[in-house]
Amino acid sequence: MSTKIKDASIPTIPFKARLSRWFGRNLLRIYMIFGFTYLFIPVAYTFAFSFNDSGKSNLIWKGFTLNNWKNPCGAPEVCSALGNSIKIGLLATTFATILGTMIAFAIGRYQFKGRSSSNLLIFLPMATPEIVLGASLLSLFLVFKINPGFWPTVIAHVMFCISFVVVTVKARIASLDPRLEQAAMDLYANELETFRRVTLPLVAPGIAGAALLAFSLSFDDFIITNFNSGTLITFPKFVYVAAARGIPAQANVIGSSMFFLALAIVIAGQLVNRKKAR
């Protein structure tokens, strides 16, 4: 009987509306599952094949082994390439984060003549295809008889990372509540103290995010590096060259470790943020 009353009290929803409601509730979820599966297929493949007892070329599944994980430097050149990529990444990240954060503060905090052209100068490197950035920088190095190698690569990476740092930090600065700084000033903090004890800690997550972004852009860069590194082998270069004759499973070990490491850093960052928010 109760169902009968219920039926009568709810006006019958037209099929179309019911369908669109179902669409809103479930189709998106199904879509999300497909989307994430698509995103993770090659990651899962790379991870799975890091356990392949493959010998030199890691093309066909030959059996499970932990040897690649026990001995990630087993394949020649893998670890020196990884070392180069990490060194370049850390140096490029440091310089790009410092330079980019300064620019972000200038643009985000001050009104000055030439502000919009400054924005343009930051946007241009992002709007230029990597191959043009790489090729033009190499031409410059060749004119000045500078041989491509380690430092030219670091310079190239700083150059293309700066803009991404500026954009990330600027977004964080824009989202700050100006009243917090006013409050510090009201409490007799001078400008420098306010900056050090209020502004900087508030912008810090943005700077950390920008640094992480810069490092991952630098670490993963192939095109610009290929132009400016000469005979120096970085990890992406190693993978590209090795692809022709089969990549050793150790490269999969390193790729998978980077994935888990980055995931751990990002999740740790989220947890720290949540703790602070409480």
Next chain:
Amino acid sequence: MNITLPKVRVPYLLLFPGFAFLFTFFILPIVNLAQTSTETPISGGDTGQYEQTFAFSNYLHAFLDNREQFARSFIFATLSTIFALAIAYPLAYAIAFKSGKFKNILLVLVVAPFFTSFLLRTIAWKQILGEEGFVVPTLRTLHLLGQQTTITSTSVAVVAGMTYNFLPFMTLPLYASLERIDPRTIEASGDLYANALTTFRRVTVPLSMPGVVAGTLLTFIPAAGDYVNASILGSPNTKMIGNVIESRYFKIVDYPTAAALSFTLMAAILILVTLYIRKAGTEELV
């Protein structure tokens, strides 16, 4: 006030180191590239030696000789941008509006695959979709794919690879602009008797336009200059302009042609981007 500097100078002092760097290693190289693009080989000189002769015909030759690769680059880039938008929009929408407390985790998961080297992932696709992978034999058994047809070494594979690799550049700006939408605007639309589809079309999409514009640009620009996907997943018949520039530089040591091609590519992208921004009508990019 402890700061003795006149206040006006502060922003310029902050800008100076970074802009000096960008000027030296971004603007100057581009100017130098422009100079290189009109040089011609020194008669009797070695390979790789060029002199300035203001040969603007370099551009004409560079373009005419590589029309096919130019066209292919722009078609591939357009297609992969459209596919990436089609995949990323619902994904970003679902994360922004339908994921509740899992929002941050899902956002991290969208970006996470991109910490595995993109070359490793591209090569993984090549092996998954290749002759020895499981996809091609399965499709052949189901007669969805002819016995001779392959997936890798085709345009389809190159476009698919580019779509996959540039997906986060599409998803993140889309998410950022969708997340900023005040849910009350969507509720208001429903209160005014708009159905879900109308609300989506008339409220959500227009409000997310800045993200759509930023995402499509961040996907299209690198895609148009890309050559890695074409060389790993493609064949000599799917060469893009990036492949031509790369081989002009390294294999043929023909710097002027490489420079002219780079400039033509950049000009074409800038023109398209300007037209697109005008049409899409948003200035809120950076």
